Amino acid sequence: MADIKTRDAVKGTIKTIDKAAVAGQRMKQAYISTKDKAEHSTSAAENSADEYAADKFERGVDTAVHEGAHQFDKAGRKGVKTTKENIYKTKDGIQNFKAKRAEKALQKQSQNIGGKTVRTAEKSAEKTVKQSARSAGKKTIKTVGKGSAKTAAKSVKTAEKTAKTAIKTSQQAAKAAQKTAKASAKAAQKAAQAAKATAKAIVAGVKAAVKATIAAVKAIIAGIKALVAAIAAGGWVAVVVIIVICLIAAIIGSVFGIFFSGEDSGTGQSMQTAVQEINTEYDNKLLEIRNGNTYDVLEMSGSRAVWKEVLSVYSVKVNTDPDNPQEVATMDDSKKQLLKDIFWEMNSISSRTESKSETVITETDDGNGNIVQTETTVTRTYLYITVSHKTVDEMTVQYGFNQEQKDYLTELLQDKNNSLWSSVLYGITASDDQIVTVALSQIGNVGGEPYWSWYGFGSRVEWCACFVSWCANECGYIDTGVIPKFAGCVNGVQWFKDRGQWMDGSAEPVAGMIIFFDWDNKGSSGPQDGLSDHVGIVQKVENGIVYTVEGNSGDSVRVNQYSVGHYEILGYGIPQY
Known part of the structure; x- marks a missing residue:
């Protein structure tokens, strides 16, 4: 009976150990799952500056901003869903950890019960052996006499020895079970500690990433506090904005950062x-x-x-x-x-x-x-x-540029980036006076180079119209049909008149208009012949004075001024910006 109890106690202990092992395996799987998700969520492959540049510049900067915002909106919603799932899994991990602690307590209790059972079994076995020996000895003495008594005594000793061996074996089994249980409990505890450390590391990593992101955003946007406040209020849209900004920061650090160099840093x-x-x-x-x-x-x-x-x-x-x-x-x-x-x-x-x-x-x-x-x-x-x-x-x-560097050059020099280059070189965006800013940037240039050579002439020519055309090209206006490419002033006048985009010289112009002059009988108030001899760009009109930027004025680019309606002003071309 004692052996049965001992065996049952050992089985109970082993069962507890198995449960601990299963719990430990669950914690391991939960840890692996959490680690995989963490690695997946922090993957930076899709944020490569090269991929972003090749894709976004292919569609144009404006399209990139709107499309990027749309895609990151979808990514933001998916991120929220993934975050919720991770929270639920974290809660499950915590519940498993609590269950593990309960099992550990039960295991300890089982070990104590097992120890008491072994000691009880030992005492019970000793008592049984002694009682059996006394009963058997007395009965044998009475029945068979002294000779048989010796045989009986020997049998008693053998039985006693066997019982002691069984007790010792039971003790060893119980100790082994206790030792195994302790080792399993210790392993489970280490696993829990490792999971906890991993969680802390993940939190620390997230905090570090947040700090880095904030630092990048501060360097780009003065209004970062408003975004941080939005995040604190649960505005995940603000997080999308920050992600876009971080991508821009990545571009700034690449060769495409040149497009951000037009501002004083x-x-x-x-x-x-x-x-x-x-x-x-x-x-x-x-x-x-x-x-x-x-x-x-x-x-x-x-x-x-x-x-x-x-x-x-x-x-x-x-x-x-x-x-x-x-x-x-x-x-x-x-x-x-x-x-x-x-x-x-x-x-x-x-x-x-x-x-x-x-x-x-x-x-x-x-x-x-x-x-x-x-x-x-x-x-x-x-x-x-x-x-x-x-x-x-x-x-x-x-x-000695390699292929990658050559590819960068090809992308930078695409015609679709002309507006970006205008912003860098002249600090302008698409507006009615964009061409004015380009023209002003050329003040002081002498000899008409590179205007006439850009047009296609092999040597110097009268280059006032070449200058206007060059400025228009810098703004992308020739490709879009806003301003013609012309080297003869008469041809420029006819182009605007043919499209109904012409205004008489007596009218008051606005910045960005193309001003044409008729210099016949220069210096007198006599009638003009109606043919243009010179052309420039209207810079501004103030207090009845027309300010212009003209190429080939004294063989250089200069700012000149005329009263509104001056007799030398033939008229104005009106570009449809």
Whole structure:
């Protein structure tokens, strides 16, 4: 009977151990599930700056913002659902942990009961053996005598020895069961501690991510407090906004950060100020050449690299430099020097003078109404100034760009990004006076380069219309049919008149209109011939004065002014911006 009780106690203990093992396995599975979900939720593959840039720039910046907001709205709702599921699973884990503690307490109680059962069994077995020995001994003595008594005594000793062995075996089994139970309980406790530590680590990671996100947002948006307040109030839409902002921050750190460089980042400099300084340096070099030589005839040829090409090469080279990569969204003295170095590596100016003997024919009146032609040989000095530039492909070879860097250049130079380049270079967005800002950025440029060369001329021509066309192209207005590409003023007038977009010169214009002049009989109030001789861009109108930006005004880009209705103003082209 005692053996049966002992066996039952051992079985109970083993059953408790099995339950503990099952509970431990459940906790392990819950931990793995939680870990997988945590890893899944923090995956950054879909937030790659390269993927975002290739996809969003393909659709255009405006479409990217709206579409991105829509997609992140869906992602936000899904994130809320996933978060709820994780909360429920966390609650289940806590309940399992409580159940485990209860099982541990039951196990301990079972161990105590098992120990008491073993001790009870030992005492019971001893008592049974002793009673059996006494009864059997007395009965045998009475029945068979002394000889048989010895045999009986021997049997008693054997039975006693067997019983003691059984007791010892039971004790060892009970101790082993207790030891196993303790080991299982300890393992379960360690598993619980590990799960708790993992949970703390996840919380710490989330907190760190939140801090990093807040830091990024502070660097971009001054109104971060409002967003944080919205998050605290449960506004998950604000979280979507922050995610979008973080993606923008990722773009800012890439080669596409150049599109954010038009604003002063706190250094007192921006891409616009750097470009203006380099433009001035370029113009000064041309003036130095002209002022440093005595000449009769000036001939300029060639062209310099357009700025979006220079900035694209700069952005890729500086941002992807394997030795010292830097963000290109901000401007400072060191980056300005890098930009200057690249500009002058892409552009060069050379000059030479040459004296030529030429025959000049002059006509005079002999006093009798006859025209007399006289040939005279004169020596003239020609100053030749040649501007040349390297192409983007030549620069990729010079800098040893890899395929990825070449792909970046291709994307940056897409025509669809022209409005972005206008914003960077001139600080403008699409508006009626966008072309005015572009024109003003060219003040001081002399010789008509790069306007006539951009148009397609191999040497200098009268370039006032080329200048207007170049400014329009910088704004994307030629591709959209807002302003024509024209080199002759008469053709420009006809284009606007054909479309009913013409206003007489006596009217008061507004900024962004194209102003055409008729300079026949210049200096007098006589009638004009109705054909345009010159063209510019209306900057503004104040107090009856029309301010203009004109190319080829004294062979440079200048701001001029005229009274409203001035007799030299033929009329105005009215672009449909």
